[in-house]
Amino acid sequence: MSEDKSLCMVEAINLALHRAMQDDPDVVVLGEDVAGNGGVFRATVGLHERFGFRRVMDTPLAETLIAGISVGMAAQGLKPVAEIQFMGFIYAGMEQLISHASRLRSRTRSRLSCPMVVRTPHGAGIHAPEHHGESTEALFAHIPGLRVVIPSSPRRAYGLLLAAIADPDPVIFLEPTRLYRSVQQRVRDDGKALPLDSCFTLREGQDLTLISWGAALKETLEAAALLAEQGVDAEVIDVACLKPLDSQTLIASVSKTGHCVIVHEAARSYGPGAEIAALLQEHAWQALRAPILRVTGLDCVIPYARQELAYLPDVQSICQAARAVMNGEQL
The missing domain is CATH 3.40.50.970 (Thiamin diphosphate (ThDP)-binding fold, Pyr/PP domains)
Known part of the structure; x- marks a missing residue:
């Protein structure tokens, strides 16, 4: 074994x-x-x-x-x-x-x-x-x-x-x-494959859905823990497979929480977050209690080492977006 x-x-x-x-x-x-x-x-x-x-x-x-x-x-x-x-x-x-x-x-x-x-x-x-x-x-x-x-x-x-x-x-x-x-x-090392085309729920929550993938999940999970200390119960979804997209898991989560923030380090314009936001707007709009917000990389070439961290989404910006969503505000 x-x-x-x-x-x-x-x-x-x-x-x-x-x-x-x-x-x-x-x-x-x-x-x-x-x-x-x-x-x-x-x-x-x-x-x-x-x-x-x-x-x-x-x-x-x-x-x-x-x-x-x-x-x-x-x-x-x-x-x-x-x-x-x-x-x-x-x-x-x-x-x-x-x-x-x-x-x-x-x-x-x-x-x-x-x-x-x-x-x-x-x-x-x-x-x-x-x-x-x-x-x-x-x-x-x-x-x-x-x-x-x-x-x-x-x-x-x-x-x-x-x-x-x-x-x-x-x-x-x-x-x-x-x-x-x-x-x-x-x-x-049991040779068992995980399902493709499926999201993974990393943290259960009732107030807010945080959606991310890859390395940005580190900051997303840290933000969820910090938000919990502030009374916001955030659910964290790892998209894992961007194409095809597990729309059912995403729709079910946002239908439950009514609030959503999408986090990714890809550039903002035409990024995957926009596609996910459109999907949720089409299929979970009745449950949404505030606009969906995105915390993303910038519309520029990823900078060299000295400014690299300024490009990447951080815990503070995720928490700021989460509080805005919970208060029905825009960033």
Whole structure:
């Protein structure tokens, strides 16, 4: 029987990759430095030694090639898990992801599917250079045929990655860089996948719904605890899968509380929060007792280290928005 181990997120991802490759010989891993060096964040450490060069492959520094090869592998029966070193480098591969991976099932009338996963570090907060802290999940959530998954803890990273690898269609798996080694959690290597397309309720509440995902959940949960001290009972929802969206869980929560704040570090304009707010306005409007507010990143390129924290939503801004919603005010 497997035992629980205290793991950080990057270790939980590594564990899930080991489990998936052990259980399914069709799973292969590819990307820049994933074999010899174990990946830039060491998420693939030990895979090459255990499974060999035919299943763990270093590629050239060419994201278009990585995405294109993965589509070809997936179309011919393999289950590639491709690593893009940082989300800011994924744009070169978008032609393959949008024009081919997402369309392969519809193009062939389901004769072919595309069971591939693209893993990439996601989000700001580690004082990295330009292109190393992107939060552009809305680009992929807009594309029909792509799933977009963002874990927020080691345990969910393990279960959601197993589910993504087993999924018959392409999944963009965004791993919050800020959480890679900052949080430890007990994880059991039992091979059990968590459900895709589902939100997770991290905290029950009656007065207010706080909706977030990825690294921003850290500040969201801290804000909920602070609000509780001030007499506001906040429910916290981890979206986890941005596309397809678990609308039922979100609608049920807001229908209960009547108040909602959405938190994300992606830029505000046309961000995922706007889509969620529109969904709730359409389906839970009778329960809403105040306008839905968003606490988001700014409409600018994520700044360098000195100003990076000023870009990210913080506990104070979340609490400020929550108090405004509870008082029926605008920010």
